[in-house]
Amino acid sequence: MIKINRFFWVISILLLTVLSVNAQTLYVGTNYHPHDNKDPEKIKKDIMLMKAAGFKVVRMGHLAWDSYEPSEDKFDFQWFDTVMDMMNDAGIKVILDIAIRPAPIWLHHKYPSIDVTSPGGGAQYPNHRYMDDVGDPMYQKYAVRYADTLTKHYAKHPALLAFGIDNESGDGPISYSESVRKRFVVWLTNKYSNLDNLNKAWATQRWSRRINEFDEVGLPLTGEKNGAPEKILDFRRFISDEVNQILFKVLDKVNTNAPGVLTNTNAWYFSSMRYFDYSEIAYSGKMAREGCGFYPGNSLTTNWGIMNSAFVMSRGQFESTNPFWCSEFTTMTAVPNSIRKSAYATLMYGNQMVCGWTWQSMWGGEEQYLEGMLDWDGIPNRKYDEYKKIATEFKKIEKFFPYKPRPEVGLAFSFPSQIASSSFPEQQDQQLQTCWNLFYYRNMDSRVVEISKSSLNYKLLFVPGVTVMDETTANKIRDFVKNGGTVIMTSNSAVVDETGKVFASTYPGRLSDVFGIRVAGYEETEAMNEISRDSLKGKKIKLNYQGKTIGTESTRYDVIESKGAEILGNITSLDKDYPIITSNKYGKGRAIYVGLPASGEVLGPLVDKLIDELGIKKGPQVPDGILARQIDKNHILYLNTGRSPAEIKLKGTFKGILTGKTFVDSFTLPSEEPELIEIKE
Numbered sequence: 200m201i202k203i204n205r206f207f208w209v210i211s212i213l214l215l216t217v218l219s220v221n222a223q224t225l226y227v228g229t230n231y232h233p234h235d236n237k238d239p240e241k242i243k244k245d246i247m248l249m250k251a252a253g254f255k256v257v258r259m260g261h262l263a264w265d266s267y268e269p270s271e272d273k274f275d276f277q278w279f280d281t282v283m284d285m286m287n288d289a290g291i292k293v294i295l296d297i298a299i300r301p302a303p304i305w306l307h308h309k310y311p312s313i314d315v316t317s318p319g320g321g322a323q324y325p326n327h328r329y330m331d332d333v334g335d336p337m338y339q340k341y342a343v344r345y346a347d348t349l350t351k352h353y354a355k356h357p358a359l360l361a362f363g364i365d366n367e368s369g370d371g372p373i374s375y376s377e378s379v380r381k382r383f384v385v386w387l388t389n390k391y392s393n394l395d396n397l398n399k400a401w402a403t404q405r406w407s408r409r410i411n412e413f414d415e416v417g418l419p420l421t422g423e424k425n426g427a428p429e430k431i432l433d434f435r436r437f438i439s440d441e442v443n444q445i446l447f448k449v450l451d452k453v454n455t456n457a458p459g460v461l462t463n464t465n466a467w468y469f470s471s472m473r474y475f476d477y478s479e480i481a482y483s484g485k486m487a488r489e490g491c492g493f494y495p496g497n498s499l500t501t502n503w504g505i506m507n508s509a510f511v512m513s514r515g516q517f518e519s520t521n522p523f524w525c526s527e528f529t530t531m532t533a534v535p536n537s538i539r540k541s542a543y544a545t546l547m548y549g550n551q552m553v554c555g556w557t558w559q560s561m562w563g564g565e566e567q568y569l570e571g572m573l574d575w576d577g578i579p580n581r582k583y584d585e586y587k588k589i590a591t592e593f594k595k596i597e598k599f600f601p602y603k604p605r606p607e608v609g610l611a612f613s614f615p616s617q618i619a620s621s622s623f624p625e626q627q628d629q630q631l632q633t634c635w636n637l638f639y640y641r642n643m644d645s646r647v648v649e650i651s652k653s654s655l656n657y658k659l660l661f662v663p664g665v666t667v668m669d670e671t672t673a674n675k676i677r678d679f680v681k682n683g684g685t686v687i688m689t690s691n692s693a694v695v696d697e698t699g700k701v702f703a704s705t706y707p708g709r710l711s712d713v714f715g716i717r718v719a720g721y722e723e724t725e726a727m728n729e730i731s732r733d734s735l736k737g738k739k740i741k742l743n744y745q746g747k748t749i750g751t752e753s754t755r756y757d758v759i760e761s762k763g764a765e766i767l768g769n770i771t772s773l774d775k776d777y778p779i780i781t782s783n784k785y786g787k788g789r790a791i792y793v794g795l796p797a798s799g800e801v802l803g804p805l806v807d808k809l810i811d812e813l814g815i816k817k818g819p820q821v822p823d824g825i826l827a828r829q830i831d832k833n834h835i836l837y838l839n840t841g842r843s844p845a846e847i848k849l850k851g852t853f854k855g856i857l858t859g860k861t862f863v864d865s866f867t868l869p870s871e872e873p874e875l876i877e878i879k880e
Contacts, residue, residue, distance in 0.1 A: 687802070780794070
C-alpha cells in the first residue's frame with residue numbers, strides 16, 4: 200500500500216511538473232541596468248519593487264560588454280552573479296542579452312579595423328553605440344569568444360529564461376574601409392566565379408566601368424556619390440550576409456553551450472542605417488522567440504502609433520508560430536493608460552511579453568533624459584503603477600494566451616526589393632505596410648512572408664512593390680496561382696531581375712503570362728493632370744472599379760495593355776480611360792494586377808470582395824475603432840481604441856473576465872478600455 204501511494208505521489212509530482220512547464224504565461228517586466236549602479240542595497244530595493252508590481256521578467260546585459268569584460272580576457276561575473284541570484288530568489292526570470300555590440304573601446308584600440316570608416320574614407324571614433332564593423336574578422340572572433348564565455352557561465356542559472364541575441368542588429372552606420380572592400384571582393388569572387396559573370400551582372404559596359412580583375416572593384420559609395428544600382432544591391436546583400444553571419448555564430452554558441460535555453464532578440468533589422476535581411480534568421484528556426492521594441496509614441500488618442508508598432512511585430516515574426524516577445528516596451532512620457540492600451544493591442548498579434556524600457560530614468564549617456572518607471576531619485580512614478588496594473592490584469596487572463604494567429608493571407612516582404620525600390624517614390628516596405636493595414640482595420644490575421652522561403656499556405660497572397668523578381672520567387676508565385684491561389688500584385692513589382700537590371704522582357708518580369716498583361720511603362724500623374732477631363736491637379740486621380748468611383752492619389756501609374764486579362768477598373772479622370780486593375784485566370788487561380796502603389800482606397804473594395812469569394816474567415820464584427828480577436832472557441836478579446844464608449848452585441852449570456860461582470864446580448868466597452876469576454880455554452 201505504501202509503495203502504491205508512493206507511486207501515485209511520484210506520478211502526481213511529474214504531472215504537476217509537466218503542467219507547470221506547459222502552463223501559459225504572460226510576462227510583464229522591465230529592462231534593468233545594474234551596471235549603472237552596482238550598489239547591492241539599491242539593487243535589492245529595485246527587486247523588491249519589481250516583485251511588488253508582480254513582474255515576472257527582467258531583461259539585462261544589453262549594451263554592456265565591458266561591464267563583464269573590462270579589459271581583454273579579464274572577465275568579472277561575480278557582481279552580476281549576485282544580481283542573478285537575487286532575481287532568482289525573488290522569482291523573477293532573466294533575459295540575459297549577449298551584448299556583442301557595441302564593442303568595448305579597448306577592442307577598438309587593439310584592432311582599429313573594427314572602427315567604422317565614412318564613405319569619404321575617414322575613420323570614425325566610436326563616439327556612439329553600434330559604430331562597429333561587425334564583419335571584421337577580429338571583431339567576430341572576440342564577439343563569439345565573449346558569447347561563448349557568457350553563455351557557458353550562465354547556461355544553468357535557475358533565473359535564466361532566455362539569452363538575448365544582440366540588440367537592434369540593423370542599426371549603426373555601414374563601414375567603407377579598405378578592409379570592407381577586400382571582404383566584398385572575396386564575396387563577389389565566390390558569387391560570380393569569374394569576371395565575365397560580374398561584368399554582365401553589373402552592366403559595366405555602361406560608362407566605361409568594365410572590371411578587368413576582381414581587385415579593381417571599389418565600394419559603391421564615395422563621399423556623396425552613389426554607384427550603379429546593380430553594384431549597390433550586391434553590396435547591401437554582402438553587408439546583410441555579414442550581419443547574419445555574426446548572429447548565426449552567436450546563436451550556434453548558445454545552442455551548443457545551453458541546449459534547450461530560449462533565444463530572443465530585440466530586432467531592428469529595418470533600420471535605415473544598416474537594413475539587413477532578417478528573414479534568414481526568422482526562417483532558420485534558431486531564434487526561439489522573435490522580438491522587438493514596441494514604441495507607439497506617447498499619445499492615448501492617436502492610434503496610428505499602435506498600428507505602426509504592431510506592424511513592426513509582424514515584420515519581425517514572419518511565419519514563426521512561436522509566441523512573440525516585446526522585449527522593450529514604451530515608458531517615457533506616455534499618457535496615462537496608453538501603455539496599458541498598447542499592451543492589450545499586442546496580445547492580438549501573438550505577444551507574450553511586455554518588458555518596459557526602462558526601469559529607471561537614466562543618469563547619464565545619450566538617454567539620460569529618457570524617463571522610466573522610477574524617477575531619477577529612485578521613486579516609483581505613475582508608469583510603474585500602470586505596469587503593475589498590466590501585470591495584475593494579465594495574471595487574470597494568461598491561461599488563455601498567447602494568442603495563436605490563424606492567417607489565410609500572406610503579405611510578401613523582399614529585402615532586395617527594399618534596396619532596389621529606393622529609386623521609386625514608394626519603397627517596398629511602405630507598400631507592404633499599406634497592405635498589412637487593410638487587415639488591421641478588419642481585425643483579421645495576416646502574415647508577412649518571404650516568398651522564396653515560404654510554403655505559401657494561404658488563400659490570398661499580396662505582392663506589394665516586390666521590385667526584384669528572381670526565378671525562385673517567380674516560380675513560387677506561378678505555382679501558387681496555378682494550384683488555385685489568388686495573388687494581388689501592385690506597381691513597382693517585377694521590374695528588375697536578381698542582379699538589379701531592368702527586365703528586357705515584358706513586365707511584370709517572368710510573370711506577364713500569369714497576369715495576362717503587358718506593363719508598357721509608367722506615367723507621371725501630375726504632368727498627365729494637365730490634360731485631366733476632371734480638372735484634377737497634382738497627384739489626384741479618379742478611377743472606376745466595377746461601377747464604383749474611387750478617388751486616390753499616386754505619383755505614378757502603370758500603362759497596362761491586356762493580353763487576355765479582364766479589365767476590372769480604369770482611371771477615368773485623365774484624357775482617356777486607362778486600364779488600372781486587371782484579373783487573369785491562370786490554372787486554377789487568379790492573378791490580379793493593380794497598376795498603382797498599394798493604397799487602402801483602391802485595395803479595400805477589392806479585398807472585401809475577395810474575402811467573400813475565397814471564404815476567408817472574417818474578424819469579429821465590431822463598431823469602428825474596436826480591435827478584436829477570437830482567442831478560442833469561447834473567448835474574444837476586445838479593445839476600444841476610440842474616445843467614445845462603444846456597444847458590442849453578442850447573443851446570449853457572457854462574462855467579462857477583466858471586470859467580472861455578466862452581460863446579456865450586449866455590453867458597453869468604455870473608451871480606451873479592454874475586455875476579455877467568456878461566452879457560456
